[in-house]
Amino acid sequence: MSDGIGARVKRKEDKRFITGKGKYTDDIRMENQAYAAFVRSPHAHAKVKGIDASGAEAMEGVIAVHTGPELKADGIGDIITGWAITSRDGNPMKTGVWSPLVTERARYLGDAVAIVVAETEALARRAAEEVEVDYETLPAVVGAPDALADGAPQVHENVPGNLIYDWELGTETATDEGLARAAHVTEIEVTNNRLAPNAMEPRSAIAVFDEAEDHYTLYTTSQNPHVARLVLSAFYNVAPEHKLRVIAPDVGGGFGSKIYIYPEEIACLWASMKTGRSVKWTSTRSEAFMTDAHGRDHFTKLKMGFDESGKITAFKVDTIANLGAYASLFATVTPTYLYGTLWSGQYDIPAIYGTVRAVHTNTVPVDAYRGAGRPEATYMIERIMETAAREMGMDPAELRRINFIKEFPYQTQVLLNYDAGDFPTILDMAQKAADVAGFPARRAEAEARGKLRGIGYSTFIEACGLAPSAAVGSLGAGVGLWESAEVRVNPVGTIEILTGSHSHGQGHETTFAQLAADRFGIPIDNVSIVHGDTDKVQFGMGTYGSRSGPVGMSAIMKALDKVEAKVRKLAAHTLEASEDDIVIESGEVKVAGTDRKMAWHEVGLAAYVAHNLPPDMEPGLKEGAFFDPVNFSFPSGCFICEVEVDPETGVTEIVQFTAADDFGTIINPMIVEGQVHGGVTQGIGQALLEEAVYDETGQLLTGSYMDYAMPRADDVPFYVVEHGCTPSPNNPLGLKGCGEAGAIGAPPAVINAITDATGNNDLQMPAAPARVWAALNTARAPMAAE
Amino acid sequence: MAEISMTVNGKAVKRSVPDNTLLSDFLRENLRLTGTHIGCDTSQCGACVLHVDGKAMKACTLLAAAVDGSTVTTIEGLANGDLHPMQKAFNDNHGLQCGFCTPGMIMSGVDMVVRYKAEGRELTEEAIRHELEGNICRCTGYHNIVKSIQQAAAEM
Numbered sequence: 008m009s010d011g012i013g014a015r016v017k018r019k020e021d022k023r024f025i026t027g028k029g030k031y032t033d034d035i036r037m038e039n040q041a042y043a044a045f046v047r048s049p050h051a052h053a054k055v056k057g058i059d060a061s062g063a064e065a066m067e068g069v070i071a072v073h074t075g076p077e078l079k080a081d082g083i084g085d086i087i088t089g090w091a092i093t094s095r096d097g098n099p100m101k102t103g104v105w106s107p108l109v110t111e112r113a114r115y116l117g118d119a120v121a122i123v124v125a126e127t128e129a130l131a132r133r134a135a136e137e138v139e140v141d142y143e144t145l146p147a148v149v150g151a152p153d154a155l156a157d158g159a160p161q162v163h164e165n166v167p168g169n170l171i172y173d174w175e176l177g178t179e180t181a182t183d184e185g186l187a188r189a190a191h192v193t194e195i196e197v198t199n200n201r202l203a204p205n206a207m208e209p210r211s212a213i214a215v216f217d218e219a220e221d222h223y224t225l226y227t228t229s230q231n232p233h234v235a236r237l238v239l240s241a242f243y244n245v246a247p248e249h250k251l252r253v254i255a256p257d258v259g260g261g262f263g264s265k266i267y268i269y270p271e272e273i274a275c276l277w278a279s280m281k282t283g284r285s286v287k288w289t290s291t292r293s294e295a296f297m298t299d300a301h302g303r304d305h306f307t308k309l310k311m312g313f314d315e316s317g318k319i320t321a322f323k324v325d326t327i328a329n330l331g332a333y334a335s336l337f338a339t340v341t342p343t344y345l346y347g348t349l350w351s352g353q354y355d356i357p358a359i360y361g362t363v364r365a366v367h368t369n370t371v372p373v374d375a376y377r378g379a380g381r382p383e384a385t386y387m388i389e390r391i392m393e394t395a396a397r398e399m400g401m402d403p404a405e406l407r408r409i410n411f412i413k414e415f416p417y418q419t420q421v422l423l424n425y426d427a428g429d430f431p432t433i434l435d436m437a438q439k440a441a442d443v444a445g446f447p448a449r450r451a452e453a454e455a456r457g458k459l460r461g462i463g464y465s466t467f468i469e470a471c472g473l474a475p476s477a478a479v480g481s482l483g484a485g486v487g488l489w490e491s492a493e494v495r496v497n498p499v500g501t502i503e504i505l506t507g508s509h510s511h512g513q514g515h516e517t518t519f520a521q522l523a524a525d526r527f528g529i530p531i532d533n534v535s536i537v538h539g540d541t542d543k544v545q546f547g548m549g550t551y552g553s554r555s556g557p558v559g560m561s562a563i564m565k566a567l568d569k570v571e572a573k574v575r576k577l578a579a580h581t582l583e584a585s586e587d588d589i590v591i592e593s594g595e596v597k598v599a600g601t602d603r604k605m606a607w608h609e610v611g612l613a614a615y616v617a618h619n620l621p622p623d624m625e626p627g628l629k630e631g632a633f634f635d636p637v638n639f640s641f642p643s644g645c646f647i648c649e650v651e652v653d654p655e656t657g658v659t660e661i662v663q664f665t666a667a668d669d670f671g672t673i674i675n676p677m678i679v680e681g682q683v684h685g686g687v688t689q690g691i692g693q694a695l696l697e698e699a700v701y702d703e704t705g706q707l708l709t710g711s712y713m714d715y716a717m718p719r720a721d722d723v724p725f726y727v728v729e730h731g732c733t734p735s736p737n738n739p740l741g742l743k744g745c746g747e748a749g750a751i752g753a754p755p756a757v758i759n760a761i762t763d764a765t766g767n768n769d770l771q772m773p774a775a776p777a778r779v780w781a782a783l784n785t786a787r788a789p790m791a792a793e
Numbered sequence: 794m795a796e797i798s799m800t801v802n803g804k805a806v807k808r809s810v811p812d813n814t815l816l817s818d819f820l821r822e823n824l825r826l827t828g829t830h831i832g833c834d835t836s837q838c839g840a841c842v843l844h845v846d847g848k849a850m851k852a853c854t855l856l857a858a859a860v861d862g863s864t865v866t867t868i869e870g871l872a873n874g875d876l877h878p879m880q881k882a883f884n885d886n887h888g889l890q891c892g893f894c895t896p897g898m899i900m901s902g903v904d905m906v907v908r909y910k911a912e913g914r915e916l917t918e919e920a921i922r923h924e925l926e927g928n929i930c931r932c933t934g935y936h937n938i939v940k941s942i943q944q945a946a947a948e949m
Binding site: 026028029031207259291512686689712713720721726 | 826830831833868880885889890891899919922925930938
């Protein structure tokens, strides 16, 4: 079947995007639409002593100015975090209160203080500048280690020492013993640089209040509209769920940043009710840098012990994670259960122990960003493996190979049970594709040109397919992480698949349709995917954590199973045959070994006409299913990066990048490879270019594309992408997920390549030319003295 | 207020708008041509690239009044019945994911192919990557965008 599983089907959704007919939130205009702008704190930390909005309110065309206390008085709830973490002393975590609009104190630059609603966008922004806020500035704390220092400014009164939790995982005594008996111990410190997600479409919201029906509609840039509705209803008290419809239309990228329900959506919904107008807000890029949840921002010290043969004896981790001013939706789980559980990497490590101290600072909240915890784990493990190999004089690939987990299922020392993988084969595949054997010659050739060539590895594993509901519930999650699907076969045989997953670039409209085309042998053009609207799809948990494949598509498979079962029963009845003899292929339902058959559309028609159904069969052909995975899925891979460093300038060029992945079964290789290309580029961006920087007073220095270096076309090469496959045994298709691998695996491969080129293992991200030049010259100094 | 006349996607349009109206707002809000996207506020991302009198420009940094009397082609006007070879190439090569940067990428791609052909220069991979310095994509890693432009360059 040309459109089925494994086919490189071109995307069905492309036409509207390549012709400019995509419909993103900001492209929508409602009747009676007004525009919102937000008054934002210009200080990282300040007491709000008073707000005088009279000047703004007097401007012609300004409809209203509303502040935090008004929302609070109206019963609008504070913003929640979705995962309760317990500290190692048994105490529950402590997080600060996050009101949608500031009630007393602004705690980061850009914290929203008031909403202004006006007739035009320009007027709303101008009026926001006329709102006079009396601030009393307070000392700010920006860096995560600084937040824990004695006497550090306190971000929240109820969070002493700014410590949200001090969490542990693993066994401390066994780990210390393992390190004590090690023949070699490698110790390093790594920072995982703070990133701004930068989906190209800025966040946007349109809130529409229908007074006659007491009903709200919210158009918004969301990765999970049903979760948004649930939270807006159950926690923020905007409206009961049946009186609130959330629509996430075309969404221009997410990468995690559009999972969360931000203050602006809440304020726009409430303001729509107060003003009786549809209220639209679209973020500027500078607002996006200030207010979209950032990612990463870890500071980690780690130790790894090895015996004489290079086998790992123990691994110990000490991390401080910056969660910013408030605990965002997935913020508390990202540096714990999405991070610590990956500390074993691809390796058989007999003893692991680590702690994570999460802190509040006067910076924008930090939350899940493409990979979420797993890139931080991968980065430090792969940096220490490479460093250890160099210290012990071993080939870095060989050190990995002797430590690889080789039998599955494998129970790690940090909760997870890996179900499938074949790490040596993937490493071989990557080495062959990267022509590692030819590297010495390439290095010599580069040297002749005055360039330093280096090679770096990253062998990584992720826990994806988020997530088994009972397991995450036992670890503190506020929700289950199943997915739902509904398959509607129309009377003419065309199919609509309703899914709780949300596509914001992932190509679900094509990939998901391939499942039905494959199952029934019908053209993919006869299958439509419906998503992103809480009035159309009953419920869903949305798209993040590489879950739309292993969880979302598994739900579709279950619904397809039910449709198929009914089709078989109906066809057997109509064709007077046994169900066991019914064969469905090429758009026909046949009785095996005979010429009796029904066209696919005749089955649909028979189900709806209902003139001749089996005695106990209901009319219609529509089935729904929920899928709750029994385990995470474990995509893995090996990336090999080659760089050339210019010793005069410190400029690094990525000259070759090879990605060999094991995503289990692949439905559409074209789309999966696209996910790898994009993820790897974000990883290269983190390694070489990107960093969200605040100065010591909490002013954001990287507030635009003039200061925050995004990867551009000439920063990256064509990629070599290879696929291995050990199917996941825990879902019907053997899927593992592919959305995050690139961003997870790439940063250490790049940094390991640069440190190989320069001969200095001490290098932090982003490896900007000045840093690389300094590392190079530090490394050279002893040689010069020899 | 400024009285503005221009030809947009082959149609003559005339509007009276505030003097400070940006071309991008004029197209999106006054003409409801929303294919021209706004992804930044510093003229860096290129989601708003369109053609003014046949040359690629960033609509977010042009006043509508500044292009009075000009001929403007936006992504909506690129296809002439059938898809333009550049549009087809983006579909053929999976040159887009979320689609937000895509209109700007396609309009920049068309511009560079036309320009290099007129100048008799070869549009190499390196040249394409260099020419895309004013267009940011967060989804594709540029791999398939470069492939798309290579295909279209061969077909245009």
